[in-house]
Amino acid sequence: MHTPDSATATHCPYCALQCGMNLRPEPGGASVVVEERADFPVNRGALCGKGRTAPAVLSSRVRLTGPLVRTHATGRLEPATWEEALDAVAEGLARTGRAHGPDAVGVFGGGGLTNEKAYALGKFARVALRTSQIDYNGRFCMSSAAAAHQRAFGLDRGLPFPLEDIPRTGCVVLVGSNPAETMPPALRYLTELKANGGTLIVVDPRRTRTAEQADLHLAPRPGTDLALALGLLHLVVAEGRTDEEFIAGRTTGWAQARAAAMAHWPELVERITGVPVPRLREAVALFCAPSSAMVLTARGPEQQSKGTDTVGAWINLCLATGRAGRPLSGYGCLTGQGNGQGGREHGQKADQLPGYRKLADPAARAHVAGVWGVDPASLPAPGRSAYELLDALGTEVKALLLMGSNPVVSAPRAAHVEDRIRSVDFLAVADVVLSETAALADVVLPVAQWAEETGTTTNLEGRVLLRRRALTPPPGVRTDLEVLHGLAGRLGIEKGFPTDPEEVFEELRRASAGGPADYSGISYARIEAEQGVFWPCPDGSHAGTPRLFLDRFATDDGRARFAPVSHRDAAEVPDAEYPVLLTTGRVVSQYQSGAQTRRVDELNAAAPGPFVEIHPRLAARIGAVEGAPLAVVSRRGRAVAPARITDSIRADTVFMPFHWPGEGRANTLTNPALDPVSRMPEFKVCAVRVEPA
Numbered sequence: 132m133h134t135p136d137s138a139t140a141t142h143c144p145y146c147a148l149q150c151g152m153n154l155r156p157e158p159g160g161a162s163v164v165v166e167e168r169a170d171f172p173v174n175r176g177a178l179c180g181k182g183r184t185a186p187a188v189l190s191s192r193v194r195l196t197g198p199l200v201r202t203h204a205t206g207r208l209e210p211a212t213w214e215e216a217l218d219a220v221a222e223g224l225a226r227t228g229r230a231h232g233p234d235a236v237g238v239f240g241g242g243g244l245t246n247e248k249a250y251a252l253g254k255f256a257r258v259a260l261r262t263s264q265i266d267y268n269g270r271f272c273m274s275s276a277a278a279a280h281q282r283a284f285g286l287d288r289g290l291p292f293p294l295e296d297i298p299r300t301g302c303v304v305l306v307g308s309n310p311a312e313t314m315p316p317a318l319r320y321l322t323e324l325k326a327n328g329g330t331l332i333v334v335d336p337r338r339t340r341t342a343e344q345a346d347l348h349l350a351p352r353p354g355t356d357l358a359l360a361l362g363l364l365h366l367v368v369a370e371g372r373t374d375e376e377f378i379a380g381r382t383t384g385w386a387q388a389r390a391a392a393m394a395h396w397p398e399l400v401e402r403i404t405g406v407p408v409p410r411l412r413e414a415v416a417l418f419c420a421p422s423s424a425m426v427l428t429a430r431g432p433e434q435q436s437k438g439t440d441t442v443g444a445w446i447n448l449c450l451a452t453g454r455a456g457r458p459l460s461g462y463g464c465l466t467g468q469g470n471g472q473g474g475r476e477h478g479q480k481a482d483q484l485p486g487y488r489k490l491a492d493p494a495a496r497a498h499v500a501g502v503w504g505v506d507p508a509s510l511p512a513p514g515r516s517a518y519e520l521l522d523a524l525g526t527e528v529k530a531l532l533l534m535g536s537n538p539v540v541s542a543p544r545a546a547h548v549e550d551r552i553r554s555v556d557f558l559a560v561a562d563v564v565l566s567e568t569a570a571l572a573d574v575v576l577p578v579a580q581w582a583e584e585t586g587t588t589t590n591l592e593g594r595v596l597l598r599r600r601a602l603t604p605p606p607g608v609r610t611d612l613e614v615l616h617g618l619a620g621r622l623g624i625e626k627g628f629p630t631d632p633e634e635v636f637e638e639l640r641r642a643s644a645g646g647p648a649d650y651s652g653i654s655y656a657r658i659e660a661e662q663g664v665f666w667p668c669p670d671g672s673h674a675g676t677p678r679l680f681l682d683r684f685a686t687d688d689g690r691a692r693f694a695p696v697s698h699r700d701a702a703e704v705p706d707a708e709y710p711v712l713l714t715t716g717r718v719v720s721q722y723q724s725g726a727q728t729r730r731v732d733e734l735n736a737a738a739p740g741p742f743v744e745i746h747p748r749l750a751a752r753i754g755a756v757e758g759a760p761l762a763v764v765s766r767r768g769r770a771v772a773p774a775r776i777t778d779s780i781r782a783d784t785v786f787m788p789f790h791w792p793g794e795g796r797a798n799t800l801t802n803p804a805l806d807p808v809s810r811m812p813e814f815k816v817c818a819v820r821v822e823p824a
């Protein structure tokens with residue numbers, strides 16, 4: 132197998148930090164080893180265990196190396212040729228479209244796909260399948276923050292400033308974010324913040340390894356961050372700490388937002404959140420004392436049925452204190468997947484066209500249709516959101532093409548979603564391993580992995596990066612772009628789906644030109660020369676935009692908009708039958724549905740399986756024993772996993788990581804109640820009963 136003999140500079144396949152790494156071919160050339168890449172500024176050589184061991188998935192025994200087609204004779208997935216497999220997928224999708232109309236065919240993408248793939252997948256759905264029914268797993272990730280960003284600032288880029296600004300601000304409030312487990316190399320920015328005299332506040336119902344580093348840890352009841360943020364804003368007003376000049380000069384909507392906050396008395400907020408009033412006062416003092424501060428949210432407050440309003444309330448706090456649109460101050464969301472940012476910009480979202488354009492906007496349709504060489508009227512309308520799409524499988528949506536997600540493990544109310552997936556007439560899955568979802572498919576298409584193909588990702592800072600091919604893929608696999616090319620041709624679209632990533636990127640540049648996420652000035656050559664380029668970058672001589680909003684916000688009038696939000700309960704609150712709160716999240720050594728990391732011995736040794744974190748008081752009350760199986764039961768189902776007794780969690784709450792299928796699958800329990808704006812499901816709070824199994 133051919134490999135270049137020198138190391139290739141590239142980026143990790145996993146999270147949104149997109150750590151830089153060098154890949155050096157192993158003797159024999161069958162795989163690569165990871166080496167430090169100290170010149171890349173985001174991680175300066177540091178990697179977590181997942182990144183360090185990522186090559187293990189390239190050479191894993193369980194990696195898919197040839198297409199599989201389910202045969203009538205045996206009902207099992209059997210090896211097939213690429214021609215047979217692609218014919219079967221094209222026919223399966225086309226047959227459904229012919230029989231039931233184009234919207235009976237669905238497409239489900241992923242935020243781990245490169246920009247080129249995400250762009251090509253969105254185009255494939257709209258141009259080759261003519262379906263409106265496309266969405267992706269990013270809906271489960273940062274969609275609430277994205278919606279709140281749009282509402283407040285007129286633009287959604289997770290972080291409006293580079294990570295390097297964090298150590299230089301005065302105070303950071305981390306809300307529902309656990310970088311010690313989810314982005315370990317980024318912890319350095321918080322350590323440096325403290326070394327520089329800045330303060331750290333962590334808001335998390337668990338005393339996580341991140342919270343242990345904080346000057347102040349607030350541990351609200353899951354699902355009550357909205358009340359908490361309103362309570363802090365109430366105190367800001369009551370203590371005369373608002374920035375009236377900023378409010379008057381750069382915002383709109385303060386009167387209503389202020390009135391809503393004033394209705395949230397500290398004592399009321401203490402009752403709702405469980406955070407004592409003195410802690411609220413301390414938080415306000417720490418946040419307001421320095422001249423600059425930041426609020427950063429992650430999935431904790433966002434994955435709620437009121438995630439958009441919750442993020443809006445935290446943004447209100449920033450705006451009222453003049454901590455936005457100024458150097459070293461602002462609100463940001465720590466995006467999650469490898470291309471969580473770029474994946475949400477280029478058209479795999481139900482309502483969206485490339486360049487973060489709106490599918491419902493006639494001018495956007497005309498521009499993109501022009502680049503695609505199709506009639507704007509032929510572009511479908513916006514479709515269903517991710518959970519709604521999965522929920523419609525087998526009824527309104529009868530065939531599905533899935534690329535880059537494993538919803539049998541990661542979707543809310545997963546037993547129901549699994550049942551819906553099983554009920555479709557036709558399912559095709561492109562993956563690198565036989566994930567729990569791929570195992571249900573009629574056709575499985577084995578695709579190349581990160582180190583075997585070139586493509587761009589946009590990290591959590593909005594920095595567009597280039598992953599470079601370091602290794603030739605095994606002979607039996609194809610790239611996702613080759614898959615889409617092969618399918619489009621079979622559906623009668625001969626042109627417009629090139630297999631060369633750079634050619635796709637060049638088209639993406641044109642499609643994004645003039646849009647909110649304008650990539651038109653970014654090229655592969657520039658990314659390599661400049662350690663990434665921050666969008667928007669409207670032309671080749673533009674330096675890119677590391678810092679947004681310093682002069683004006685991206686709204687029509689240039690002013691940021693306060694959101695007039697009030698607290699409301701989670702969709703499910705504890706009652707006599709289900710008296711305990713369940714929240715869910717991550718551990719450092721597994722990634723997402725575990726499809727990739729559960730194939731790595733070293734990671735499995737560190738995090739072998741699911742568990743239920745439970746406080747000693749609750750454990751004693753129900754008779755839970757450390758390490759013994761606990762049953763967690765919600766209105767959706769029952770999961771069983773060993774008890775992990777710890778006083779680092781609230782006594783009214785249990786926590787489960789969601790990385791495993793089977794009996795310990797956390798998502799058997801979770802509530803698919805959706806945020807009305809972002810359509811984000813409530814992964815972070817539902818009501819359960821806990822008992823020894």
Ligand SMILES: Nc1nc2c(c(=O)[nH]1)N[C@H]1C(S)=C(S)[C@@H](COP(=O)(O)OP(=O)(O)OC[C@H]3O[C@@H](n4cnc5c(=O)[nH]c(N)nc54)[C@H](O)[C@@H]3O)O[C@H]1N2
Nearest residue numbers: 307308309313353354429430431467468716717719722723
């Ligand atoms: N090791 C590892 N790293 C990852 C990933 C992974 O799967 N594994 N996934 C990547 C992706 S896609 C993402 S989105 C990010 C996610 O990164 P994070 O958001 O940091 O991860 P989570 O563990 O989902 O949630 C963070 C914290 O929210 C807390 N929390 C739970 N409920 C609430 C609540 O109601 N309010 C508040 N304030 N906090 C709450 C949890 O206790 C948890 O500590 O991580 C990325 N990095």
Ligand SMILES: Nc1nc2c(c(=O)[nH]1)N[C@H]1C(S)=C(S)[C@@H](COP(=O)(O)OP(=O)(O)OC[C@H]3O[C@@H](n4cnc5c(=O)[nH]c(N)nc54)[C@H](O)[C@@H]3O)O[C@H]1N2
Nearest residue numbers: 268271272535536537541561562566715723724726789814
């Ligand atoms: N309970 C609970 N559930 C959650 C969350 C939570 O906090 N709690 N978090 C949610 C969040 S934030 C997210 S992002 C989702 C993520 O959940 P998933 O969408 O399931 O994410 P992954 O496990 O990364 O799935 C990616 C799949 O694509 C495959 N893959 C990797 N690279 C490629 C590629 O280049 N091409 C193709 N075709 N396939 C590829 C992988 O092998 C894997 O099977 O989970 C959500 N689910």
Ligand code: SF4
Nearest residue numbers: 143145146150179182
């Ligand atoms: S922190 Fe994220 S990008 Fe960095 S090595 Fe770990 S998984 Fe990869």
Ligand SMILES: [Mo]
Nearest residue numbers: 271272467468
């Ligand atoms: Mo995510």
